Amino acid sequence: MKLVSGRRGIPAATTRRKAGQKGPGRPEGQSVVRDDILDAAEVLFANLGYAGTTLREVAAKANVTQALINYYFGSKFGLFEAVFMRRSQIISQQRIENLARLRAKPGKLKVRDIVQAFLLPTLAFRSTPEGRAFLRLQARLHTEPPQISYKLRTDAYGSSTRMYVDALRQALPKLPELDAYWRVTLMVGTYLYAFSDTHRMEEMAPPGLYDPDDTDSLIDQVTRFVTGGMLAP
Amino acid sequence: MKLVSGRRGIPAATTRRKAGQKGPGRPEGQSVVRDDILDAAEVLFANLGYAGTTLREVAAKANVTQALINYYFGSKFGLFEAVFMRRSQIISQQRIENLARLRAKPGKLKVRDIVQAFLLPTLAFRSTPEGRAFLRLQARLHTEPPQISYKLRTDAYGSSTRMYVDALRQALPKLPELDAYWRVTLMVGTYLYAFSDTHRMEEMAPPGLYDPDDTDSLIDQVTRFVTGGMLAP
Numbered sequence: 370m371k372l373v374s375g376r377r378g379i380p381a382a383t384t385r386r387k388a389g390q391k392g393p394g395r396p397e398g399q400s401v402v403r404d405d406i407l408d409a410a411e412v413l414f415a416n417l418g419y420a421g422t423t424l425r426e427v428a429a430k431a432n433v434t435q436a437l438i439n440y441y442f443g444s445k446f447g448l449f450e451a452v453f454m455r456r457s458q459i460i461s462q463q464r465i466e467n468l469a470r471l472r473a474k475p476g477k478l479k480v481r482d483i484v485q486a487f488l489l490p491t492l493a494f495r496s497t498p499e500g501r502a503f504l505r506l507q508a509r510l511h512t513e514p515p516q517i518s519y520k521l522r523t524d525a526y527g528s529s530t531r532m533y534v535d536a537l538r539q540a541l542p543k544l545p546e547l548d549a550y551w552r553v554t555l556m557v558g559t560y561l562y563a564f565s566d567t568h569r570m571e572e573m574a575p576p577g578l579y580d581p582d583d584t585d586s587l588i589d590q591v592t593r594f595v596t597g598g599m600l601a602p
Numbered sequence: 603m604k605l606v607s608g609r610r611g612i613p614a615a616t617t618r619r620k621a622g623q624k625g626p627g628r629p630e631g632q633s634v635v636r637d638d639i640l641d642a643a644e645v646l647f648a649n650l651g652y653a654g655t656t657l658r659e660v661a662a663k664a665n666v667t668q669a670l671i672n673y674y675f676g677s678k679f680g681l682f683e684a685v686f687m688r689r690s691q692i693i694s695q696q697r698i699e700n701l702a703r704l705r706a707k708p709g710k711l712k713v714r715d716i717v718q719a720f721l722l723p724t725l726a727f728r729s730t731p732e733g734r735a736f737l738r739l740q741a742r743l744h745t746e747p748p749q750i751s752y753k754l755r756t757d758a759y760g761s762s763t764r765m766y767v768d769a770l771r772q773a774l775p776k777l778p779e780l781d782a783y784w785r786v787t788l789m790v791g792t793y794l795y796a797f798s799d800t801h802r803m804e805e806m807a808p809p810g811l812y813d814p815d816d817t818d819s820l821i822d823q824v825t826r827f828v829t830g831g832m833l834a835p
Contacts, residue, residue: 416747420654505745511800512742514649523805530806550807551823555792557802559831562791567744569790572756573763574783590784597834598792598827 457525463490508565690758696723
């Protein structure tokens, strides 16, 4: 069975458009400009954090005016929200689809398959610089102030992540409910760290042992570790 | 056996003083002022990130002049380094001591004991607001730009973390070397997330199921998950 992990998670031109933002009389090509703003903001937020990024810098990097950013996104938080939701909603949707595919298979749900179904949609992001910027931004999100992070995270991932808690409890009926929530939460923490270019492995391992471009090895190591954690007594 | 996890990890008045910083003619009480600066900077760096924090804000919060900050720390990076090293060196030292205690016990090294020896020194930090600020700062470090993060992390944790790789390989002689580095790295990612006030559990779990103040449950859940990951096939 093929789980969704393709490049369709990283379309630079896919945006979430709010009702009313594309009014009559808007110049053509505006969605390209809107995407340029999102792309520029993504890299800056990823590198400098929410507080460290100014709309002035975003405007300079995207080669637009600050007024245009305000027109499209209303505020710095509106821009951050759009940057985050653009990709996180795709990840969330792919996770839901992957789980539906697993459930459609005959036989009992396997923990390893659940873990892979959860991880693969994010892994695809590691193959482009923009995707990597998003993963850094996301890993950083949980250290942003609550008013920035909680609502976005819940909006983007709340319902799909809860589906994985249910799946885990179905696969491991004896696992207490609290433990199931903990283990899914710790899976999130593990992949956020592992997938976000921490370079810890490069620093730690002796030269030649670790290949940072070996994505198959990355997913294999994380899947085995997390599956072991899920199945712990 | 008692592993080190006490409050001695969180002394507000313990600082690392560089040679020459306490010259003759300095006013008394300077180390208190220096600590005040470090305390203020710790909270700001934790909340705003490196790029988002200005020396002006640190000066205002610590009620000192920017010139005094420059006198003590030389630069913003010097200040960040001092904030980070003040606590991380204590954690690192406690981890080394814990491992030495484990090795002094008769019998084979147990994976679960190794995991606890690594985790406990950090757990103590969760009991104070300053300690929690440090954990957020540290969780955030890996998404800071490489020139900020790599050297500090390696200086603080490089050698002690490698000792845990060796201990894991001793406890699990059949585990390939690369896997041992991966598993210790993933343990780091897991605890950074779990211990740094992400509030993910509060958001996810049904009301009443999860108690954020139950530190025993936290360490138990993380230890079991990570031990399961370490022991995975």
